Amino acid sequence: MLIVDDEPALTELLCVAVTEAGWRPYPALDVESALRLARSSAPHTVVLDGMLPDLDGLQVLRRLRYESPRLPVLMLTARDALEHPLDGLEAGADDYVTKPFSLEEVVLRLRGLLRRCGAEQTRTDDSVRVLGDLVVTEETREVHRDGTPVQLTAKEFDLLSVLMGHPRQVLSKGQILDHVWTGCFSSGDNLVEVYISSLRRKIDKGRAPMIHTVRGLGYAIRAGEDGR
Incomplete structure (x- = not known):
């Protein structure tokens, strides 16, 4: 979860709140x-x-x-005039919270956003990973x-675990080989393709697809409702 705020104290509080809610925060104090x-x-x-100080x-x-796209x-705004939140929504924000706000309200709004877009964040608990309606428990496999x-x-489980560890990121066949298999394989590309195909049949069969091929680059896992 990306948190963009130029106030270090508020950013730290937001990071603590989202971590306790089970999400991994990525704080940023400036636009770049x-x-x-x-x-x-x-x-x-x-x-x-x-x-923000360097860009509106x-x-x-x-x-x-x-x-x-x-x-x-979720936008945070200290301006409570009606037109400013509407400006944010018109520019593409999905929701907004007006300062001062409670951290509980922010977490509830974020849960609502994630639920509506079908892209529940992978949990910070390393033993359980959740993405949309897919749950992977590392401890019990x-x-x-x-x-x-x-x-x-x-x-197949090892492959899925690697994909779940990098949700929505494109992993090349080489990266997957390095993480899942040891040693050298002359037909490594084919090996990855075979296992991806098998995993896709089991995970995606009869459901919204989660395992996606990015032509020329590799593979990515995304929540079933997330078409990007």
Whole structure:
């Protein structure tokens, strides 16, 4: 979860709140850091201050929207005049909270955004990872999709675990080989393709697809409702 705010104290409080809610925070105190993190960390949603020192919050929102059209954005604004929140919504914000606000309200609004877009953030608890309706429990090596158990082989589980560790990020075949298999494989590309195909049949069968092929680049896992 990307948090863009130039107030360090407030940013720290927001980071604590989202961490306790089970999300991984990516704080940014300026625009360039925010845009860089949005590209590299693939956050599931953004908390954006409407007033930043180096660029107006609406301009930041438009730049984020240009690069990530489907990324949910919650705006924070100290201005309670009606036209300012409406400006944010018109520019592409999905929701807003007016300062002063409670952290509980922010977390509830974020839960609503994630629920509506079907892209529940991967939890910071390393033993359980959640993405949309897919739940992967590392400790017991169990997988559930929409509450239904999914039976995987050991390597299929390892592959899924790697993808879930990098939600919405594109991993190349080489990166997947390095994480899942040891040693050298002359037909490594084919090996990855075979296992991706098998995993896709088990995870996506009869459901909204989560495992996506990005032609020429590799593979990514995204929540079923997240088409990007």
